[in-house]
Amino acid sequence: MVTYLDADTAPLRNTGQIRLYGPEAFEGMRRACRLTAQCLDELVSIVKPGVTTNEIDRFVFEFGMDHGAIPATLNYRGYTKSTCTSINHVVCHGVPDDKPLREGDIVNIDVTYVLDGWHGDSSRMYPVGRIKRAAERLLEVTHECLMRGVAAVKPGARTGAIGAAIQAHAESQRCSVVRDFCGHGVGLLFHDAPNILHYGSPNEGVEMRPGMIFTIEPMINLGRPHVKVLSDGWTAVTRDRSLSAQYEHSVGVTEDGCEIFTLSPAGLDRPGLSS
Numbered sequence: 115m116v117t118y119l120d121a122d123t124a125p126l127r128n129t130g131q132i133r134l135y136g137p138e139a140f141e142g143m144r145r146a147c148r149l150t151a152q153c154l155d156e157l158v159s160i161v162k163p164g165v166t167t168n169e170i171d172r173f174v175f176e177f178g179m180d181h182g183a184i185p186a187t188l189n190y191r192g193y194t195k196s197t198c199t200s201i202n203h204v205v206c207h208g209v210p211d212d213k214p215l216r217e218g219d220i221v222n223i224d225v226t227y228v229l230d231g232w233h234g235d236s237s238r239m240y241p242v243g244r245i246k247r248a249a250e251r252l253l254e255v256t257h258e259c260l261m262r263g264v265a266a267v268k269p270g271a272r273t274g275a276i277g278a279a280i281q282a283h284a285e286s287q288r289c290s291v292v293r294d295f296c297g298h299g300v301g302l303l304f305h306d307a308p309n310i311l312h313y314g315s316p317n318e319g320v321e322m323r324p325g326m327i328f329t330i331e332p333m334i335n336l337g338r339p340h341v342k343v344l345s346d347g348w349t350a351v352t353r354d355r356s357l358s359a360q361y362e363h364s365v366g367v368t369e370d371g372c373e374i375f376t377l378s379p380a381g382l383d384r385p386g387l388s389s
Contacts, residue, residue, distance in 0.1 A: 115130070115302060116132065116321075117131045118131065118133075119131050119132070119133060119262065120133075120134060121133035121134060121136070121139060121301065121302070121325070122222050126298075126302060126303065128306050128307060130217045132299065132303075132307050132308055132320065132326060133299065133301060133306065133307075133321075133325075133326070133327075134151075134324070134325030134326060135327055136299055136326045137305060137324065138347075139301060139302075139325075139327070139364070139368055140373065141303065142229075142231070142232040143315065143364065143366060143375045144228060145229055145230065145232065145234075145331065146183070146227055146229040146230070146232035146233060146234030146375075147169050147234035147236065147364050147375035147376040148234070149181055149183055149229055150225050150226065150234035150235065150236045150377065151234075151236060151365065151376050151377060151378050151379055151383070152227075152377055153174060153177045153277075153367075153377060154223065154225060154227050154236060154237075154378065154382075154383070155380045156366075157173070157174075157223055157240065157379055160173060160222065161215065161223070161240040161348070162215070162242065162243065163212055163215055163217045163242055163243050164215065164344075165216045166210075166211070166212050166214050166215070167201075167208070167210035167211055167215070167220050168210045168211055168212050168220070169256075170197065170199055170202050170210060170223060171185075171196050171199070171210035171232075172193050172196075172224075174197040175188070175196040175247075178196070179334075180373065182229065183229040184228045184229060185197065185225070185227060185228075186228050186233055186235070186377075187224075187226060192305065193209075195209060195210045195296050195346065196225075197210065197224060197225050198222075198223075198237075198348075199221055199222070199224075199225040199352045200221065200222040200349075200358070200360070201215070201221045201222075202219055202357055203212070203219075203355045203356060203357060204296075204349055204350065204351050204354060204358065205292055205295070205333050205335070205341050205350040205351060205358040205360070206224070206295055206333060206350050206360060207349055207350055208222075208347040208348075208349050209346060209348055209349060210305055210341065211280065215388055216242065216247050217243035217244065218249075219240065219241075219242035219243075219245075220240070220242065220245055220249050220252075220253065221240050221242060222238070222240075222350035222359065223240060224236075224237035224358045224362065225238060225318065226331065226359075228304075230255025230362060231302055231304070233300050233301065233303070233304050233364075233376065234364060235304075235329050236362050236363060236364060236376035237331065237360055239256065239359050239361060239384055239385065241253070241362070248272050248336065248357070250385070250386075252334065252336050252357055252358075252359045253385040253386075254385045255283070255284060255289050255334060255359075256284075256334040256352070256361055257353070257372060257384055257385050259279075259280045259283050259284050259287040259291075259328060259332045259334055259361075260280075260362070260363060262283050262330055262367060263276040263279050263280045263312070263330045263332060264276075264363060264372065265279065265373060266279045266308055266316075266320070266370035267322060267330075267365055267367060267371065268367070268370070268372065268380070269324050269367060269368075269369065269370070270321065270322070270324055271316070271321070271322050272317060272318060272319040272320060272321055273308060273310055273318075273319030273320050274311070274317060274318030274319035275309040275314050275316040275319075276297075276310055276311075276312070276319075276330060277310070277313045277315075277318075277319070278315050278316045280312045280313065280330075280332045281312065281313040281314065284332070284334050286324075290334070290337065290338055290339035291313045291332060291333070291335070291339055292312070292313050292332075292335060292341055292358070293313060294310050294337050294341050295333060295350070296309045296310055296312060296331075297309070297310030297311075297312070297328055297329040297330045297331045297362075298310060298328060299326070299327065300327055300328055300364055301327045307330065308320050308326075308329075310328050310329065310330055310331075310332070312331075312332040322367050323367060324367050324368055325366070325367065326366070326367040326370050327364065327366045327367075327375075328362050328364070328365065329362055329366070330362065330363055330365065330383075331360060331361070331362035331363075332360065333358055333359070333360045334349075334358065334359055334360070335352050335356050335357070335358045336355050336356045336357045336358075337352060337354040337357075338352070338353065338356070340352070340353040340354070342351060353359050361383075362376075363376045364376045365379050
């Protein structure tokens, strides 16, 4: 049995109940998510061959501090970095290090800032120099999957409609959807109910209602969907070492559709515009 509750009266922990936020919360999310999107815009000129993911991580930390925000991943469940940087066949949760990026790499950079208690969660793909057409196509397919998932968000529909839209497009392009990870409720908590699957059918999942806030963050592979987590306990990679890509937005359900909180202020969050 799914229950919904007014976020103003809900305890500040994940109870499995779905919070419904009001106008003030939406404004808080706009501010936090705008800052996250601005950081991701700034990274466009930073991501290049020879740059290390630790340098990227340092920039994310300092940008947040300069704007009064804290990276949500820093010290989260023992994680010691301010961002996740997932390169090539890394699906998600790649840990920044001192290895330089190389020409032809693709890298997902996932940033969540906490600003005045609100979590702005978003990620984008960045080409490193010139990339192969197969990688370029994967980025295009993955971004389109995200936007088709976003387009399925409306009151009265079920969250399965999001996953169905994503799965249909990915598989029509001979790609696969990772099933081991999902989107999630977000707002005053980093990870909250409900889970947002990136596959399924329109009649599955919970009913979407105005005031719900969650992420949509499909991970799409050129090869098979299977993944494994490395010994560091964080880094997830494709089992067949095929390329993987991910784009993520934080969205809020409105009376007649949804609001995307994490759109790029400079219009740099689409493939082909960030290189």
